[in-house]
Every structure is written in structure tokens, then in C-alpha cells.
Amino acid sequence: MNFRQLEYILAVNEQGHFGRAAEQCFISQATLSEMIKKLEEELGIIIFDRSRSPVILTSQGTDVIKNARDIIDKTHELKQLKSSLEGRLSGTLRIGVIPTVAPILLPTIIKPFVSAYPDINLKIKEATTDQLISDLEANQLDGAILATPVANTDMNEYPLYTEALKVYGINDKTKELVNIQDVKNNKIWLLQEGHCLKDQVVSICEIDEKSFEIDGLEIECNSFATLVGLVDDFGGYTLLPEHYVKIMSKYRQLKTRSFEEPEPKRQISMLVFRPFVKKLQINALVNVIRKQINLKEKK
Helix, strand or coil, rough: HHHHHHHHHHHHHCCCCHHHHHHCCCCCCCHHHHHHHHHHHHHCCEEEECCCCCCCCHHHHHHHHHHHHHHHHHHHHHHHHHEEEEEEEEEEEEEEEECCCHHHHHHHHHHHHHHHCEEEEEEEEEEHHHHHHHHHHCCCCEEEEECCCCCCCCCCEEEEEEEEEEEEEECCCCCCCCCCHHCCCCCCCCECCCCCCHHHHHHHHHCCCCCCCCCECCCCCCHHHHHHHHHHHHHHHHEHHHHHHCCHHHHHCEEEEEECCCEEEEEEEEEEEECCCHHHHHHHHHCCCCHHHHHHCCC
């Protein structure tokens, strides 16, 4: 038995297909099948039910995969420890970010991170919460930055920062604070389905899941810039995270107000499904994010 055989069975489990697993491992399908067969013979069990498509695990195979993943994770951790002892971090770090965080956070943290860790190849994917969770569980991402808590997930969480939600669209210059009733009794522009912030706004304002409807206009919003533009053109309100408000023009900031206490907030965190695989790289990115957000909040 060797580590390569364990990586092969993990690839087959991930792909559900011997051919695709062989491509992922850069070997022939015949070689991969032979190596897995030898492992099964050595263990005295059948890991995969090959009679079905996609290939699925046997009951004993499920236990083998769990242990194999733990062993490979620990192996990666030891390799990272070696790099750390040599005073450097390297490898590829795959990070997902939700769209309501990406335009605010990425310009702040990418340059400091790549400057501090030039040997790390940082790959970033922007997607909705559900897609990022799915990618984490499928081992297609090492970490995901999103709003928490997230229901029904077995993830390790690294809290990054908390930010208040602000109301945009206030034209009354004498109004200093907004209460929930002010917003609830007016039209509210929302992000489209799939954005966790939409669900939070619906919950905060106790509204039906519908946006401000205009005759002849049907629009699904994916960005804060679109929401702000719609408020400017058609009236109504929208809720924005405070870090986005800080990068808006001064004119638009004058149309933004805070809620009365208790002020609604959202928690942004890094979620990791396999905490030991890229632990040192994840810790490095988390520390950079926390430092840069702290510096930004002091300005």
C-alpha cells in the first residue's frame, strides 16, 4: 500500500468514474484500475461497486475512503510543516468568495497577500453560497469566504469581520437614523435568488420575497451597483453592507443611513471543509484579511 493508491481511490470517489479519475491523476485508466485492484486485494475488501454508473462506494469502501482522506490530509500537513520550517509557504490555494463580498474585499487583500506569500498560487472563484459549499465538499475549493452562519454544514469556520447593514435611498437630510418600520413600509430592491444577503434583508424587513415591481420592467440584480442605480432611478430603498458604502461616492453616502439599535449586521467568515489540507496557507490568508480590514476600519 502507498500514498499514490490512496490518492487514486479518492479521485475515483470524487469523479464517480475511473476514466475521469485517471485523467485527473495523469495516468492511464488501466494503470489506475490495476493499482486500485491491488489495494483491494491487499485489504481483502471491495472498495467500489463497478456494476453501477457512476461508480459508487461499497459499505466497507466508505470507511476506507474516510481513512484514506485523513491519511492524505495529514501527509499534506506534514509537507506544509516542512515548508513552514524552511520559512516559506507555497502551493496552490483555491478560494471561493460570494459576489456580495468579492468587490469589497478582494481589492483590499489580494496585493498584500501575494506580496507577502509570492510562492503561493492564489486561485479565486466568485459564486453563490450554495455553489461554494458544494465545491468545498467536492474538494474543488480549499476555503470559501461567505456570510455565516450557514445551515446544515460540517465546516470549520474562521470569523473574519462583522459589518453593519445600511439603508440607501434616504432623501430626507434631517433624518439621522432609520427604523425597521421606515423600510418595511416602502419598496425595497433586492438581489436575485441565491444571494444570502437577499434572505437576510427579507428576514430583517419582514417582507415577501419580491422586489420593487415596475410595469414593463423585470430585473434580477446581481450587484450592489445595480441596486443603487435602480433606487436612484425609481425610488425605494435597498440595504448595503457598510464596507460597500465606504467605497461609494460622497453624494451617495449622503443618501445612506444607519439603522436604530439594535443595528442589523452580517458576519463574514472563511469556511473550510478539510481543515488540515491547506491549514498554514488558510491561516496566512485569514491573518492578512483580518489585518487589512482592521486597517481599513481605522481610516
